[in-house]
Amino acid sequence: MLAEERRRKILELIRENGSVKVSELGKLFRVSEPTIRQDLYKLEKSGAVVRCHGGAYLKTLPESVQTLSLEHKENMELKARIGRKAAEFVEPNSTIILDSGTTVTELAKNIIHIQGLRVITNALNIALLLGVEPTIEIHMTGGEFKRPTLSLTGEKAASFFDNMHADRLFLAAAGVSLREGLTYPGISDLPVKRAMIESSDEVFLLVDSTKIHKHAFAAINVLDQIDYLITDEGISEKDRSEFEKLGIKVIIAESDDPSSRSGMGSGGGSLFPST
The missing domain is CATH 3.40.50.1360 (Rossmann fold)
Incomplete structure (x- = not known):
């Protein structure tokens, strides 16, 4: 799997689940944890996610939960x-x-x-x-x-x-x-x-x-x-x-x-x- 496709799938998982762990993503995509950390770094640079210890979470997540707002608002x-x-x-x-x-x-x-x-x-x-x-x-x-x-x-x-x-x-x-x-x-x-x-x-x-x-x-x-x-x-x-x-x-x-x-x-x- 190309890096760009992997990052797209990682972002889909984060949007669906709210957060992800580096260790789980490494096993899921069969790549090293440093590779996953680099993926999360690039996703954070894009403004979509926030990295945290051992993983990352969706940037809009805290506000959405507090206001009981759903994330997927397309169409x-x-x-x-x-x-x-x-x-x-x-x-x-x-x-x-x-x-x-x-x-x-x-x-x-x-x-x-x-x-x-x-x-x-x-x-x-x-x-x-x-x-x-x-x-x-x-x-x-x-x-x-x-x-x-x-x-x-x-x-x-x-x-x-x-x-x-x-x-x-x-x-x-x-x-x-x-x-x-x-x-x-x-x-x-x-x-x-x-x-x-x-x-x-x-x-x-x-x-x-x-x-x-x-x-x-x-x-x-x-x-x-x-x-x-x-x-x-x-x-x-x-x-x-x-x-x-x-x-x-x-x-x-x-x-x-x-x-x-x-x-x-x-x-x-x-x-x-x-x-």
Whole structure:
């Protein structure tokens, strides 16, 4: 692996996990610790991270945790639309699992008014957001705290779902690949995602179109267990067709601007009636 690519992957890991250790990165990338220290030095010079004894952490991390702000704020207009569309599939008096992340948080903002929900989540910010509504019952996993996504992760978080059952799961991903499945920058979330999927009757994957074909460090090939993909109109007709060949129903969160819908033909969320 070239040094520039390795540094890019290291930065992805830091953005996902909040911090990294030199010793762990050396083993992960199979290079010496002095090489990793040089990588972190260059990343610090770029202004993205702060080096500390034995590792480095994301520069914006302390403020984000204190203010309960999520790190990944790209494409927020698309994510807001996807969140609003996904909220149409949340029924009163149902049990749902909400994954962590910005897109699922946008969904959570749109379901506070729904009565009698039982919500299982690994996201602290979502629990606090929905916990203000007395009619919503909140259940949280245990596990290791992952600062950038304000979530709990790892094997302990995954084990929380043993013998759990939910009507629907609303799942996030860093990327989705037709060949690799769902991709994530770190490996600690993989058992959690798998446990969530296995505990749910229906699985809704919430990703904006920029994440399609996006590869990250780790992957789980579970596309055969995804029932619905909620995305935006940026998805190509070819990709939409490929997902539907896999049995995944594609739901488009359309823009409020009619001019942005040109070329969509008969597509869009209207193909799949909301609940």
